[in-house]
Amino acid sequence: MDAIFNKEVTTVYAADVISFAKKMGYFPKNAKNKDFSFSDSYAPVDFGGARFCELRVWAMFNKIADGMDQYFEYGKGNIHYDKKGYATNRMPLWVKPNHKVDVKEVMDFMRDHLEGTELDMSKDIGAGAFGNPYRWRPMTWKVEGTSYCNERVTATQQTGFSFVSQSRSWLPDEIGGIIWFGVDDAASSCYFPMYSAATEVPYAFARGNGSMLEFTNEAAFWVFNQISNFAYTRYSYIHPEIEKKQNVTERAFMETVKVIDAKAKALYDAGKKEEALATVTNFSVKEGNAMVDDWRRFYGYLFAKYVDGNVKTKVPNQMNPKLEQPGYNKEWYEKVVKDAGEKLKMKGDAGH
Structure with a gap:
């Protein structure tokens, strides 16, 4: 073990790693060690x-490497x-990207629901009328003795926190490390x-500011949970607005970071x-709290616009907004008719 930090040593293992596997039946006793x-x-x-597990890795690899379709069945x-x-x-343990991957791409990898594949969670009946790519636990269940599963994709509702670690070797260690941090569902x-060298954390993310059973609108975790859980109710309408705001906010952060780095x-x-440490600390604390304040207001905007199944749009110089009631899409109405059409069928031309 003394050689574990030697850069020329790439693999460390117990002397009996193979013999023990044979003894326990994990590897055939008559098999060759080289295999x-x-x-x-x-x-x-x-x-x-x-x-x-592996399918989540495949989803990321598939976005940056050629030939990954051959591992989809696996x-x-x-x-x-x-x-x-x-x-x-089996899928490779790692791949060589076909282009330089930037930090924003990695953030978006964390938001995948197998979109664009036959397992796209927004497409089957479990997604409901508004293409919600989430399924509530448990993840597996049985019907008449046959087992079925929900997908365990990268973006999931029970996420506590996630992050993307960025290491910039061209900067001093105290400045070069950034943890792009987020709470709740990454999508x-x-x-x-x-x-990473900051000596304080934003109050919105601080330990003791709320808990799993103690709601507070001051905590980032609860602010983002309000946004995500509201989006789950009409995903195809609400989530595009969230995605747009994510892109604007995160791209702006990336530009501001360049200034703070310098x-x-x-x-x-x-x-x-x-x-220098005070500079990066103050920046992270200030921006973390400001972001949560901004997204708290954003939740209020979303709630007011989409409450009760309506879509309200502000009309200049008028007190009342434009009100739309989009209902459900054609495919969902067809499913409703197939399931309960007879009892819902109208008699005559009566309407409301």
Whole structure:
């Protein structure tokens, strides 16, 4: 173990890693050691491992690497095994991107619901009338003895927090690290830049400001939960507005970070390390709190606009807004008619 920090040592393992696997039946006793696979022996992939875990990785790889379509069946849980019990159609552990990936792309990877695939969660009947790509737990269930599952995609409602870690080697360590941090469902949240060397956190994200059972409108977690849970009610209408605001806010942060980087580095290079740390700390604290304030107001805007199934639009110089009642889409009405058409059928021309 003394060599573990030697850069030339790429793999560290126990001396009996193979013999123990053979002893326990994880790897055939008559198999050749050169054919041993640690992952396939100690954690053989099954349907759940592929469908609920690997498929999320596939969704990200598929956006940045060529040829990933050949692994889609594997991600769906259709696994082929050899005589050793090893998966033969397994997805690569890593891929080389076909373009330079920026931090905003990685943020958006965290918001995936398998859109554009046959497993797109917004397309089947479970999505309801408004294409909601979420399913409430439990994740698996049975009907007449047959087991079924909901997808476990990257963006999920029970997320506590998520982050994208960005390391910039061209800056001093105290400035180069940023944790783009967000709370709740990544698809409805917003990432803000928390410098890794910051010595304080924004009050909106601070421990003790609310809890899982204590609601407070001052806590980022509860502000973003209000937004996401309201969006779930009419996703196809509300979520596009959230996505637009995410893009505007996060792109603006990325531009502002460039200014703070330059300011903090100038202080650092001048030997004013403490002032540099204060600069990045004050920035992260201020922007984190300001973002939550902004999105709290945004929730109020969404609620007022979409409450009660309506869509209200402000009309210049008029007290009352334009009111639309879009109802449901054609496909959903057809499903309703198929399920309950006879009891809902109108007699005559009466209307309301």
